[in-house]
Amino acid sequence: MIAETVFNQGFEVEGGDFVRGGEASCRILEILKELAFPPSIVRRAGIAAYEAEMNIVMYADDGGLELTVTPDRIVIVVADRGQGIPDIELAMRDGYSTATDEIREMGFGAGMGLPNIKKNSDEMKISSTLGEGTRVEIVIKANHGEVRCEDSRPCAES
Amino acid sequence: MRLSQIADALELEMCTTNCSLDCEVTGCYVSDILSDVMANSKEGYLWITIHIHPNIAAVSEFLALGGVIVVNGRRPQPETLEKANEHKIPIFTTKLSAYEVAGRLYGSGLRCQKEC
Structure with a gap:
């Protein structure tokens, strides 16, 4: 648990479930909207969470997303139990994919998921152990030089 | 251009x-x-696709x-429509191809807000 946490919730994700895949990220989107984050921040967090969630659905046995919100950042930790990533640098390369034909037929697996997560986060950490699973930590700063005040007016970061 | 007009x-x-x-595209x-x-x-934005599975509703929700x-006359799966109805995302079908739909939209004057 991160200091000054104002919200924390975990969501389970089932590998291979393309019907329910995306529901955890949808819930995260709703929570961030309810917490009154600006639409651009909500959008970036939603896209990053969705891409990471669908990676669990596509490649892992199961896993989950944990959303932690502090006054100045959104942290989404995505951890799965599965095959792991043999070469993270290669996996991060735009266009690289190990997706099956079945996954590609659904419009996934174009090798854009991890780059999309990186593009939409301020910090992204990824670690993986072959045969065990993968952990992705996504950080989105909620202010970019401004912090949200209780009365919603922007104020200088201290 | 309004969605109803399109x-x-x-x-x-x-x-x-x-x-x-009743919304602006x-x-x-x-x-x-x-x-x-x-x-x-x-x-x-309007999204033109051949996909019919529930994730088209999820993606549309994230991107508003x-x-x-x-x-191509494809019809969304029932699970897709269930999700789309829940999130109030309009989904249409047409027998036209993606090329034809995009061409007609462009011809009718629809442009992207920013270059895309």
Whole structure:
């Protein structure tokens, strides 16, 4: 648990479930909207969470997303139990994919998921152990030089 | 351009219920790669695709898209419509191809809000 946490919730994700895949990220989107984050921040967090969630659905046995919100950042930790990533640098390369034909037929697996997560986060950490699973930590700063005040007016970061 | 005008002009068949067409469409994106749509679509865009599975509703929800046009006469799966109705995302179907739909939209004056 991160200091000054104002919200924390975990969501389970089932590998291979393309019907329910995306529901955890949808819930995260709703929570961030309810917490009154600006639409651009909500959008970036939603896209990053969705891409990471669908990676669990596509490649892992199961896993989950944990959303932690502090006054100045959104942290989404995505951890799965599965095959792991043999070469993270290669996996991060735009266009690289190990997706099956079945996954590609659904419009996934174009090798854009991890780059999309990186593009939409301020910090992204990824670690993986072959045969065990993968952990992705996504950080989105909620202010970019401004912090949200209780009365919603922007104020200088201290 | 209003979504209702587009639906009328292209004679789109509405698949969802409970979705208002009284909204402004801000542009259009044509792709069958979901991550590509996530990376390049903007709020209020119409998305033209051949996909019919529930993730088209999820992607549309994340991006706050104006709606989805499923082409080539394909019909969204029941689970897709359930999700789309829940999130009030209009999904249409048409017998036209993606090329034809995009061409007609461009011809009718629809442009993307920013270059896309």
